[in-house]
Amino acid sequence: MNKLVSIIIPAYNESANIPHIINAVKDTFTNQLYNYEIIIIDDGSKDNSIDIAREISLNDLTVKFIELSRNFGKDQALKAGIDLATGDALVTIDADMQHPPSLILEMIHQWELGYEVVYAYRQEKNPHAKLKNKIGSKLFYKLVNFLSDINLEDGIADYRLIDKKVIKTLSQISEYELFLRGMVKWIGFKQIGIPYTPSPRLIGESTYQIKTLIKLALHGITSFSVKPLYTAVYLGFFLSFSSILYIPYVIYSFLANIEVSGWASIIMTIVFFGGLQLIILGIIGIYVGKMFMQTKNRPNYIIRSTNIQQK
Ligand code: UDP
Ligand code: MG
Numbered sequence: 001m002n003k004l005v006s007i008i009i010p011a012y013n014e015s016a017n018i019p020h021i022i023n024a025v026k027d028t029f030t031n032q033l034y035n036y037e038i039i040i041i042d043d044g045s046k047d048n049s050i051d052i053a054r055e056i057s058l059n060d061l062t063v064k065f066i067e068l069s070r071n072f073g074k075d076q077a078l079k080a081g082i083d084l085a086t087g088d089a090l091v092t093i094d095a096d097m098q099h100p101p102s103l104i105l106e107m108i109h110q111w112e113l114g115y116e117v118v119y120a121y122r123q124e125k126n127p128h129a130k131l132k133n134k135i136g137s138k139l140f141y142k143l144v145n146f147l148s149d150i151n152l153e154d155g156i157a158d159y160r161l162i163d164k165k166v167i168k169t170l171s172q173i174s175e176y177e178l179f180l181r182g183m184v185k186w187i188g189f190k191q192i193g194i195p196y197t198p199s200p201r202l203i204g205e206s207t208y209q210i211k212t213l214i215k216l217a218l219h220g221i222t223s224f225s226v227k228p229l230y231t232a233v234y235l236g237f238f239l240s241f242s243s244i245l246y247i248p249y250v251i252y253s254f255l256a257n258i259e260v261s262g263w264a265s266i267i268m269t270i271v272f273f274g275g276l277q278l279i280i281l282g283i284i285g286i287y288v289g290k291m292f293m294q295t296k297n298r299p300n301y302i303i304r305s306t307n308i309q310q311k
Contacts, residue, residue, distance in 0.1 A: 004035045005161075006087030007109065010077035011053070012043040014095040016203040018052045021093070022063060024106040034108065039064045039081050039308070040095075044071030056309055069302040075178040076301045078158065083171050084308045091161045091307065099159040106194055107161035116163040116189040122155030123195030140217050148225040150182050153193060176293045178300060179216070179223050186224060220269040222286045229287070232280045 007025050011018060022038055029036050040053040042065065053065040066080050078092050089111055093099045099120065107118040141154045158181060162170070166189050173183065185191075221228060253260055 002035045003089070004028075004037065004087040005104075006081075006085035006090040007036060007038045007089055007091045007104070008041065008081035009038065009094075009095050010041045010043055010074050010081070011045060011049050011095040012071060012074070012077075013045045013047045013049060013204060015045070015047045015049045015052050017095045017097060018049060019056065020202060021095050021101070022056060022060075022096060024097065025104070026062070028101045028104050036062055037062050037085070037087065038293065039066060039085060040227050041056045041066045041077040041081050042068060043074065043077040044068050056305075064306070064308050066111065066273045066306040066308065069304040072176075072301045074158065074187055075108050075180045077294075078180055079170075079178055080301045082162075084306065084310060085167065086308075087164070089161055089163050090167060090203055091159075091167060093159055095278050096204065096206075098198045098200070099157065100196060100199060102271060103159070103196055104161075106296075110192055110194065111161055111163060113129060114190060115192045116166050117160060117187075117191040117192050118162075119160035119184070119191065120157050120196045121193050122157060122198055123304065137213065143217050144182070144220040147221040147227050147231070148182075148223075149227065152185060152220075153179060156181060156185075156193070157196075157198075159196070163189070165189070174297075174300070175223070176296070176298060176300065177219060177223060177290060179220050182220050182224050206239060218286060222283075226287070228283045232283060233277075235280075 009018075009025075014021075017039060022040075025036070026036055040049075040057075040063070041055060042050040047201055050065065050067045053063070056065040059063055066084060068077060068080060072080075081092070082090065089108070091104050091119060093101065093104070103120060107120075110118040138154065141152055141156075145151050166184075166187060169187055170180075170183065175183075181271065252258075
């Protein structure tokens with residue numbers, strides 16, 4: 001029996017791209033000794049992505065769809081695909097053709113060599129990216145790596161193959177706020193990265209903006225470590241200690257009747273420490289918020305319709 005590879009494609013307003021990506025994936029698999037299924041996850045698109053996917057699935061048994069009840073976000077959409085996929089391995093790939101589908105075979109090759117996770121990372125600086133996105137993404141990886149316990153490679157993409165074993169493990173993890181890029185790294189197993197050069201988006205606009213990236217960075221950091229809390233404690237120690245060193249000087253200037261003009265420095269100090277305290281309070285808040293969301297135990301996604309037999 002040939003092995004089955006599930007191709008997971010999250011789609012948010014991708015009606016124009018869906019036929020292309022499906023064809024590209026099918027082309028990749030022609031004359032290969034693998035069976036495949038293509039799973040399109042419609043992440044609450046505002047356009048008719050789901051109708052297109054459904055229509056294709058009627059004539060093509062390898063194409064399946066999962067329609068989510070609303071827009072849950074890419075990671076949640078991917079999780080839906082991961083949970084419902086039946087393959088011996090699965091490959092997650094963007095719908096907009098930015099991830100060259102030809103790489104799937106290379107991933108499968110590495111998988112056959114025994115790797116359980118094969119991820120793609122951007123090799124060259126993406127010539128199509130805008131400057132703000134480039135800086136944003138650099139900063140993103142630097143910040144996440146510095147402030148958390150996982151080490152993400154620069155340019156690591158949501159384009160990866162994962163083995164059945166890893167799929168099972170991922171399915172069992174029920175974290176409300178998903179960050180798959182970090183999670184897959186954290187999970188371990190035998191992993192290998194292969195470089196790729198991203199293509200420009202085929203049709204439409206990217207939904208990610210700098211704002212989303214900042215949110216993602218905060219999320220990535222706080223999901224995988226309590227380092228920021230420790231940093232706050234160390235900072236507190238350092239500042240208290242410095243102020244203790246400063247006290248003798250203040251007493252001395254009082255006793256020696258040295259006149260100090262203090263307005264500017266006091267205002268600056270108040271503003272600075274006010275800000276610092278708010279930041280730290282915010283960091284604690286993020287962790288508390290995460291606990292709150294997690295204890296409610298809501299599902300990552302809700303399926304409105306699918307043509308996949310659920311496990
Ligand atoms: N996507 C999704 N849900 C969302 C946003 C995006 O499923 O809320 C999908 C989108 O359809 C595409 C992939 O995630 O297949 C990557 O999105 P995009 O191209 O907008 O991001 P970028 O390539 O800029 O990282
Ligand atoms: Mg894209």
